[in-house]
Amino acid sequence: MSDMSEAASDSISSTAPQELKFDDARPLEDAPYPFLIMENFLDQAFCDQLVSEFPDETEVLEWQSVMGGRRRLGSEQKRFYRFLDEKPAWKRLYGLLNSEQFVAAIFDRFGAELKELANQPDRPWVFDPDLLRRRASDYAGYSLLDRFKLKLGMKLDNDPVPAPADKDRIYLHFDISYATDGYKREIHRDSDPRIAAFLIYFSDAAETGGSGGEFGVHRLPAGSGKPFVAKPDDGTTETVAMLRAQKNLFVLFLSQPNSYHSVPEIMGANGARKFIYVGVSSERRYWREGGVA
Numbered sequence: 001m002s003d004m005s006e007a008a009s010d011s012i013s014s015t016a017p018q019e020l021k022f023d024d025a026r027p028l029e030d031a032p033y034p035f036l037i038m039e040n041f042l043d044q045a046f047c048d049q050l051v052s053e054f055p056d057e058t059e060v061l062e063w064q065s066v067m068g069g070r071r072r073l074g075s076e077q078k079r080f081y082r083f084l085d086e087k088p089a090w091k092r093l094y095g096l097l098n099s100e101q102f103v104a105a106i107f108d109r110f111g112a113e114l115k116e117l118a119n120q121p122d123r124p125w126v127f128d129p130d131l132l133r134r135r136a137s138d139y140a141g142y143s144l145l146d147r148f149k150l151k152l153g154m155k156l157d158n159d160p161v162p163a164p165a166d167k168d169r170i171y172l173h174f175d176i177s178y179a180t181d182g183y184k185r186e187i188h189r190d191s192d193p194r195i196a197a198f199l200i201y202f203s204d205a206a207e208t209g210g211s212g213g214e215f216g217v218h219r220l221p222a223g224s225g226k227p228f229v230a231k232p233d234d235g236t237t238e239t240v241a242m243l244r245a246q247k248n249l250f251v252l253f254l255s256q257p258n259s260y261h262s263v264p265e266i267m268g269a270n271g272a273r274k275f276i277y278v279g280v281s282s283e284r285r286y287w288r289e290g291g292v293a
Helices: 044-053 078-086 088-097 100-109 111-117 131-141 144-151
Strands: 035-038 064-066 070-074 124-127 168-179 185-188 194-201 215-219 238-243 250-254 260-263 273-281
Touching: 044 088, 070 078, 078 088, 078 131, 078 168, 088 168, 100 111, 111 250, 131 168
Parallel strands: 124 168
Antiparallel strands: 035 250, 064 070, 070 168, 168 273, 185 260, 194 250, 194 273, 215 238, 215 260
């Protein structure tokens, strides 16, 4: 159990797992929300092993198809855990990221921002590394309402392992993705229970070719008075940056109400954009409601 206001009283170096330090991550220039970038995040040999174990185009056909040309394998699916059992490097990466130690390091790095914008920043929390695995194993037994609640990150009335009433339960969602022509994401922000999100890339845009596939960072114009809706209308945001996929690039950002991001459609590529998208979430609305640009 940890307390967000004191979650990492030690330095980031002592809280982040040795293999996953992000002390040297730098802020994205002019970012409208807390956003960090770090090249060569993983040890090169470890990264190479992950790339070598990444499924090929035939294997990913069994994965869920979403958002045009993207195939994904998520930690809410039974197949995900069978994949980990077959891929030692990926099992190791998942264990390092899906840990209280790594989550505490994120809270520590963004401590001031969380204190300012979180709904209850001093509320104690407990990390549950097995929440989605339990739900994956029992998913068929949930009602349609329960499935809807799970998708929104809401608590269940019949959760077999309920969180303590006086603490937030924090969990990590891990998504392995293989994206080709047709994949795109509109400008949006993530759901209210999402606290932070990060990506690690396992392919280079220069190698896959084509156009699109960047990670777009956007903002509503300052002083516009527009509310921070989940999906702003076309033409109402400004583009701050377009980050090209780069092997072993790590990007981390707080999923606060104005954390607008996108992916332009991939077109004409001769390979796949390989990456993980990982979300750190609460089971309640984490951020303060309201707010305008």
